[in-house]
Amino acid sequence: MNQDLGTVVTAMITDENDKAYFVQKSGVTYRLDKSETPEALEIGDTVRGFLYESMNKEKRMTTILPKSQVGHFGWGVVTNVRKDLGVFVDIGLSDKEMVVSLDELSEIKSLWPKKGDQLMISLRVDEKDRIWGELADEHVFRSLARIPKDEEEWKNKEITGIVYRLKMVGTFMLTEDYYIGFIHPTEREVEPRLGETVTGRVIGVSPHGMLNVSLKPRAHEALEEDAQMILTLLQQSPTNSLPYYDKSDPEEIRNYFGISKAQFKRAVGRLMKEKLAYQEDGFTKLRKK
Template identity: 55%
Template sequence: MKSDLATVIQAMVTDENEKAFFVQKNGQTYQLPKAENTSELTIGSVVKGFVYENSSKRKMMTLDIPQVNQDHYGWVRVTEVRKDLGVFVDIGLPDKDIVVSLDELPTITSLWPKKGNQLYTTLIMDKKDRMWATLAEDSRIKALSHRATEYELNKDKKATVFRLKLAGTQLITEDGFICFLHPSERFYEPTLGEQLSVRVIGVKPDGTLNVSARPRAHEAISDDAQMILMMLKNSPTHIMPYGDKSSPEAIKEAFGISKGQFKRALGSLLKARQIEQIDGCISMTETALAQAAEEERTAQERAQQELIDSQEVTESE
């Protein structure tokens, strides 16, 4: 007999204690906590709820039916990352998060979803009656979307990554447009489920969008700012003893630019939260350092994976 776990059922209340009602269907008993809205229930009542096995292996029912179940897809938030297992997501159960298996996640672990990322999933049950979350296929994402028109050009969007490919990143915007982000239009490779701020730079014949995560020309970090940031990255401490109070001569000697250029570059880096000024020194922010480390790690893992792939092709030939 097929298990009812991870589905919405109707069951009869057969017993109760101080903390819970007990409901039955098909010979299975589920515990329904009285902490839920159960004030009108009595023995013999028929109740509708979602049934599952909690983290303590107890069979439970909740009246707060999750948006995500075996019949429905939905966006869920990542709550924990386990490199040996996968990522846990919150589907709305009071005492259990559900795992997306590592088998479904990118080969490069630095591109795995991070805590707080959003994934579009449904639920499945394996042969051992264990409940898993599984990522939606592209066709399901497409069903959420609609065709874009030229009206969307140059608009700013919030978009969530749903697929990672060598050719680029696929996203869907909050207002339902599927997007493609080419590697040349981003500063780093985003993680699965990450939300990005993007700008529409093209509308394709199929109604999908080309987008960029880079700033507009007037917002872009200047060459001077890029040069200062690169010098900070290459510094062993990521700190340099210069600031807006430094003399023009010291700035010219260290950076080869005028003090006016230096101050404008600092302003753009401060606005972009790439640096901070403390006690007459400039240093990279924790966010900028983390981003740089992530870019380096991703590049190394990508290179390693491409080497493995090329070796496998050679061996197959």
């Protein structure tokens, strides 16, 4: 196995042509494009760079060092997904993307990353000299994370982060400023996928040094959604009215609107406050301008 692949080394220039230098490390020759060196080099000079094998199986050196290396973790962007192989991640190389094997991903393929999502990976080289992306584990994220202190400072604060771990107990995310957030299954409508960027609000700070996060809308935001739904139904009705009002049967309201009677009353109340609707003769009606 070539232990230099996926690492940063210093190697000696042994040859050159019009477009590239050729450097040697541990008896193996690598191509280094001259466009990457700010000044002319000569045979016998040494140069520092990252060693890898391109998609065309050409051994290359680059002086543009990726953050993801063997033993070093960095964020990469998902560029493609293959259900039979895994996901391809761009770590900054012009002619090579790293594959995170399906063996490291969830058995539920709907939770796999999509194009544009981000993963924190390091690199590993197998016995056939193939370079793979390797997901950062919990220890890595814990070592990066900051500890939130004042709970009151965080309460109801909106935060954005990247999902890095999926477990039965919930979803873990790393915020933009390196705090770990935990999303309990009861605090989400849909389970986020690995690598997805999500925005939620802090509902507490756990004793384990994590932010407890909810992806559900606040009560007033949910009310707005209900009110908008009822307004849309009123606008689409041929009579601009619906045969439901504050005293309608709760089950009838739930069967028709999919919400509780209390939600219905709050939503209609909001529409009436905004002078968008009114109730009359057992109907909720659209107030025309």
